[in-house]
Amino acid sequence: MLEVKGLTAGYAGSEVLHGIDLTVKDGEGVIVLGPNGHGKTTLLRAITGLLPPRSGSVLLDEREITRWRPDVIAAAGVVHIPQGDLLFPDMTVLENLVMGAYLRATWSERNQRLGRVYELFPWLKERGRQLARTLSGGERRMLALGRGLMSKAKILLIDEPSLGLAPLTTEQIYASIRRVKESGMAILLADENANHVAGLADRVYLLETGVLVREGPAEKMLQDKALLESYLG
Numbered sequence: 001m002l003e004v005k006g007l008t009a010g011y012a013g014s015e016v017l018h019g020i021d022l023t024v025k026d027g028e029g030v031i032v033l034g035p036n037g038h039g040k041t042t043l044l045r046a047i048t049g050l051l052p053p054r055s056g057s058v059l060l061d062e063r064e065i066t067r068w069r070p071d072v073i074a075a076a077g078v079v080h081i082p083q084g085d086l087l088f089p090d091m092t093v094l095e096n097l098v099m100g101a102y103l104r105a106t107w108s109e110r111n112q113r114l115g116r117v118y119e120l121f122p123w124l125k126e127r128g129r130q131l132a133r134t135l136s137g138g139e140r141r142m143l144a145l146g147r148g149l150m151s152k153a154k155i156l157l158i159d160e161p162s163l164g165l166a167p168l169t170t171e172q173i174y175a176s177i178r179r180v181k182e183s184g185m186a187i188l189l190a191d192e193n194a195n196h197v198a199g200l201a202d203r204v205y206l207l208e209t210g211v212l213v214r215e216g217p218a219e220k221m222l223q224d225k226a227l228l229e230s231y232l233g
Contacts, residue, residue: 001009001024001026001028001154001155001186002023002024002047002058002059002060002078002124002186002188003022003046003199004020004022004056004059004071004073005021005058005059006019006021006055006056006057007020007022007043007046007047007053007054007055007057008023008054008179009042009043009045009046009052009053009054010042010054011042011051012214014043015054015210016039017039017042017046018209018211019211020212024188025186026223027096027181027184027186028048028187028202028203029181029187029189029190029200029202029203029204030188030201030202030203030204030205031189031190031200031201032207032212033188033191033192033197033204033206033232034189034190034192034206034207034227034231034232035192036192038209038210039210040190040191040192040206040207041082041083041159041160041190041192042210043215044082044190045069045080048073048074048078049070049073050070050080052067060073060077060078060154064168065163067111068186074103075155076125076154077151077152078157079151079153079155079156079157080145080153080157080159080190081145081148081150081159081161083160083163084163085143086144086224087143088132088172089133089145089158090131090132090133091131091132092128092130092132093124093127093143093230094128094129096132097114097143097146097147098110098152099147099150100149101150102174103151103152105152106150106152111147111151111156114150116183117146119180120176120180121145121146123139123142124142124146127198134186135167136169138165138169138173141161141173142176145180147152153185154186155178155185155226156185156187156188157189157190158189159189161173161174161192162174162193169211170177170193170196170225171196174196174197174200174224176188177181178199178200179202187200190207193232194228194232201218201222201229202217203216203221204216204217204222204226205220206221209230213231
Protein backbone atom coordinates (compact mmCIF):
# COMPACT_ATOMS: atom_id res chain seq x y z
CA MET A 1 0.00 0.00 0.00
CA LEU A 2 2.84 2.38 0.89
CA GLU A 3 6.03 2.10 -1.13
CA VAL A 4 9.23 4.11 -0.77
CA LYS A 5 11.80 3.90 -3.56
CA GLY A 6 15.35 5.26 -3.48
CA LEU A 7 14.43 8.05 -1.06
CA THR A 8 17.10 10.58 -0.13
CA ALA A 9 16.53 13.57 2.16
CA GLY A 10 18.39 15.88 4.50
CA TYR A 11 18.76 19.35 5.95
CA ALA A 12 20.70 22.26 4.46
CA GLY A 13 23.93 20.79 3.07
CA SER A 14 23.68 17.50 4.95
CA GLU A 15 22.15 14.33 3.50
CA VAL A 16 20.56 12.13 6.16
CA LEU A 17 18.79 9.41 4.16
CA HIS A 18 20.65 7.55 1.43
CA GLY A 19 18.44 5.64 -1.01
CA ILE A 20 15.74 4.18 1.25
CA ASP A 21 13.56 1.35 -0.13
CA LEU A 22 10.64 0.32 2.10
CA THR A 23 7.14 -1.11 1.79
CA VAL A 24 4.09 -1.44 4.03
CA LYS A 25 1.20 -3.68 2.98
CA ASP A 26 -2.47 -3.28 3.89
CA GLY A 27 -2.98 -3.97 7.60
CA GLU A 28 0.72 -4.64 8.17
CA GLY A 29 2.82 -3.52 11.12
CA VAL A 30 6.31 -2.46 10.00
CA ILE A 31 8.92 -1.30 12.51
CA VAL A 32 12.00 0.78 11.69
CA LEU A 33 14.57 0.32 14.45
CA GLY A 34 17.71 2.37 14.83
CA PRO A 35 19.73 4.48 17.27
CA ASN A 36 18.85 8.13 17.86
CA GLY A 37 20.19 10.46 15.23
CA HIS A 38 20.33 7.88 12.43
CA GLY A 39 17.41 9.15 10.34
CA LYS A 40 14.18 7.61 11.66
CA THR A 41 12.39 10.92 12.17
CA THR A 42 13.75 12.26 8.88
CA LEU A 43 12.32 9.21 7.11
CA LEU A 44 8.81 9.73 8.45
CA ARG A 45 8.97 13.47 7.75
CA ALA A 46 10.06 12.83 4.17
CA ILE A 47 7.25 10.34 3.58
CA THR A 48 4.59 12.76 4.85
CA GLY A 49 5.92 15.82 3.02
CA LEU A 50 7.12 17.75 6.06
CA LEU A 51 10.62 17.48 4.60
CA PRO A 52 10.78 17.55 0.78
CA PRO A 53 12.78 14.55 -0.50
CA ARG A 54 15.83 15.28 -2.63
CA SER A 55 15.30 12.25 -4.83
CA GLY A 56 13.34 9.02 -4.95
CA SER A 57 9.61 8.50 -4.72
CA VAL A 58 6.78 7.72 -2.31
CA LEU A 59 3.72 5.86 -3.58
CA LEU A 60 0.37 5.25 -1.90
CA ASP A 61 -1.79 2.59 -3.56
CA GLU A 62 0.55 2.84 -6.58
CA ARG A 63 -0.07 6.60 -6.90
CA GLU A 64 2.94 8.87 -6.47
CA ILE A 65 2.58 11.36 -3.63
CA THR A 66 6.23 12.44 -3.38
CA ARG A 67 5.74 16.16 -4.05
CA TRP A 68 2.33 16.59 -2.52
CA ARG A 69 1.75 19.06 0.32
CA PRO A 70 1.62 17.56 3.82
CA ASP A 71 -2.09 18.34 4.24
CA VAL A 72 -2.91 16.65 0.91
CA ILE A 73 -0.87 13.59 1.90
CA ALA A 74 -2.74 13.44 5.21
CA ALA A 75 -6.07 13.75 3.39
CA ALA A 76 -5.04 10.82 1.18
CA GLY A 77 -4.69 8.67 4.29
CA VAL A 78 -1.04 8.90 5.40
CA VAL A 79 -1.27 10.24 8.96
CA HIS A 80 1.85 11.23 10.90
CA ILE A 81 1.94 11.04 14.71
CA PRO A 82 5.20 12.83 15.58
CA GLN A 83 7.61 12.51 18.47
CA GLY A 84 6.04 13.65 21.71
CA ASP A 85 2.46 14.36 20.71
CA LEU A 86 2.07 18.02 19.55
CA LEU A 87 -1.36 18.31 21.11
CA PHE A 88 -3.14 21.60 21.67
CA PRO A 89 -2.41 21.88 25.41
CA ASP A 90 -5.11 24.41 26.31
CA MET A 91 -7.84 22.58 24.44
CA THR A 92 -9.85 19.75 25.95
CA VAL A 93 -9.43 16.08 25.13
CA LEU A 94 -12.60 16.20 23.01
CA GLU A 95 -11.48 19.34 21.17
CA ASN A 96 -8.12 17.75 20.37
CA LEU A 97 -9.87 14.67 19.01
CA VAL A 98 -12.23 16.68 16.85
CA MET A 99 -9.25 18.55 15.37
CA GLY A 100 -8.21 15.23 13.84
CA ALA A 101 -11.35 15.39 11.66
CA TYR A 102 -10.80 18.95 10.43
CA LEU A 103 -10.77 18.00 6.74
CA ARG A 104 -14.05 18.43 4.87
CA ALA A 105 -14.10 14.77 3.88
CA THR A 106 -14.06 13.64 7.51
CA TRP A 107 -15.88 16.45 9.32
CA SER A 108 -19.33 15.13 8.50
CA GLU A 109 -18.32 11.74 9.94
CA ARG A 110 -16.73 13.06 13.13
CA ASN A 111 -19.35 11.58 15.49
CA GLN A 112 -19.01 8.10 14.01
CA ARG A 113 -15.24 8.40 14.18
CA LEU A 114 -15.42 9.52 17.80
CA GLY A 115 -17.37 6.37 18.56
CA ARG A 116 -14.64 4.24 17.00
CA VAL A 117 -11.93 6.05 18.97
CA TYR A 118 -13.89 5.64 22.22
CA GLU A 119 -14.15 1.89 21.58
CA LEU A 120 -10.36 1.69 21.42
CA PHE A 121 -9.71 4.20 24.21
CA PRO A 122 -12.76 4.34 26.54
CA TRP A 123 -11.04 6.65 29.02
CA LEU A 124 -10.91 9.42 26.40
CA LYS A 125 -14.69 9.73 26.59
CA GLU A 126 -14.54 10.00 30.38
CA ARG A 127 -11.89 12.74 30.15
CA GLY A 128 -13.54 14.67 27.32
CA ARG A 129 -13.64 18.00 29.19
CA GLN A 130 -10.16 17.73 30.67
CA LEU A 131 -7.44 20.00 29.28
CA ALA A 132 -4.75 18.15 27.36
CA ARG A 133 -1.96 19.82 29.35
CA THR A 134 -3.20 18.13 32.54
CA LEU A 135 -2.75 14.61 31.14
CA SER A 136 0.20 12.36 31.92
CA GLY A 137 2.80 11.65 29.24
CA GLY A 138 1.31 8.27 28.42
CA GLU A 139 -2.22 9.67 28.25
CA ARG A 140 -1.06 12.39 25.88
CA ARG A 141 0.44 9.78 23.54
CA MET A 142 -2.83 7.83 23.53
CA LEU A 143 -4.75 11.03 22.82
CA ALA A 144 -2.42 11.71 19.88
CA LEU A 145 -3.18 8.21 18.56
CA GLY A 146 -6.89 8.85 18.94
CA ARG A 147 -6.63 12.16 17.12
CA GLY A 148 -4.85 10.41 14.24
CA LEU A 149 -7.69 7.89 14.00
CA MET A 150 -10.23 10.69 13.63
CA SER A 151 -9.00 11.14 10.06
CA LYS A 152 -9.53 8.79 7.11
CA ALA A 153 -6.19 7.15 7.82
CA LYS A 154 -5.02 4.25 5.70
CA ILE A 155 -1.71 4.09 7.53
CA LEU A 156 -0.38 5.64 10.74
CA LEU A 157 3.27 6.74 10.84
CA ILE A 158 4.24 6.77 14.53
CA ASP A 159 7.53 8.31 15.64
CA GLU A 160 9.18 7.14 18.88
CA PRO A 161 6.04 6.44 20.94
CA SER A 162 8.16 5.38 23.94
CA LEU A 163 10.28 8.55 24.01
CA GLY A 164 10.71 9.76 27.59
CA LEU A 165 8.22 7.32 29.11
CA ALA A 166 8.68 4.84 31.95
CA PRO A 167 8.80 1.15 30.93
CA LEU A 168 5.32 0.35 32.28
CA THR A 169 3.80 3.33 30.48
CA THR A 170 5.64 2.36 27.31
CA GLU A 171 4.06 -1.10 27.42
CA GLN A 172 0.63 0.50 27.85
CA ILE A 173 1.24 2.69 24.80
CA TYR A 174 2.32 -0.28 22.72
CA ALA A 175 -0.73 -2.24 23.88
CA SER A 176 -2.84 0.63 22.55
CA ILE A 177 -1.00 0.58 19.22
CA ARG A 178 -1.55 -3.18 18.98
CA ARG A 179 -5.29 -2.62 19.41
CA VAL A 180 -5.20 -0.08 16.60
CA LYS A 181 -3.42 -2.57 14.33
CA GLU A 182 -5.89 -5.31 15.26
CA SER A 183 -8.65 -3.01 14.02
CA GLY A 184 -7.11 -3.33 10.53
CA MET A 185 -4.93 -0.22 10.40
CA ALA A 186 -1.53 -0.40 8.70
CA ILE A 187 1.28 1.01 10.86
CA LEU A 188 4.80 2.22 10.15
CA LEU A 189 6.52 2.82 13.48
CA ALA A 190 10.01 4.12 14.24
CA ASP A 191 11.73 3.46 17.57
CA GLU A 192 15.17 2.85 19.04
CA ASN A 193 13.98 0.05 21.32
CA ALA A 194 12.92 -3.43 20.19
CA ASN A 195 11.64 -4.55 23.59
CA HIS A 196 7.97 -3.73 23.07
CA VAL A 197 7.27 -4.40 19.40
CA ALA A 198 6.45 -8.12 19.68
CA GLY A 199 2.85 -8.75 18.67
CA LEU A 200 2.80 -5.55 16.62
CA ALA A 201 5.55 -6.05 14.05
CA ASP A 202 5.12 -8.19 10.96
CA ARG A 203 8.42 -7.01 9.50
CA VAL A 204 11.41 -5.11 10.87
CA TYR A 205 13.91 -2.81 9.18
CA LEU A 206 17.20 -1.79 10.78
CA LEU A 207 18.31 1.77 10.00
CA GLU A 208 21.93 2.86 10.49
CA THR A 209 23.38 6.23 9.42
CA GLY A 210 20.53 6.79 6.99
CA VAL A 211 20.73 3.37 5.34
CA LEU A 212 18.40 0.40 5.80
CA VAL A 213 20.99 -2.28 6.50
CA ARG A 214 18.74 -5.28 7.27
CA GLU A 215 15.12 -6.26 6.74
CA GLY A 216 13.16 -9.39 7.51
CA PRO A 217 10.20 -11.05 9.23
CA ALA A 218 9.72 -9.78 12.76
CA GLU A 219 9.88 -13.22 14.36
CA LYS A 220 13.30 -13.87 12.89
CA MET A 221 14.73 -10.38 13.37
CA LEU A 222 13.57 -9.90 16.95
CA GLN A 223 14.95 -13.27 18.07
CA ASP A 224 18.43 -12.41 16.78
CA LYS A 225 19.73 -10.73 19.95
CA ALA A 226 23.29 -10.46 18.63
CA LEU A 227 22.04 -8.61 15.55
CA LEU A 228 19.92 -6.19 17.56
CA GLU A 229 22.72 -5.50 20.04
CA SER A 230 25.20 -4.81 17.26
CA TYR A 231 22.95 -2.11 15.76
CA LEU A 232 20.98 -0.83 18.76
CA GLY A 233 23.48 -1.33 21.59
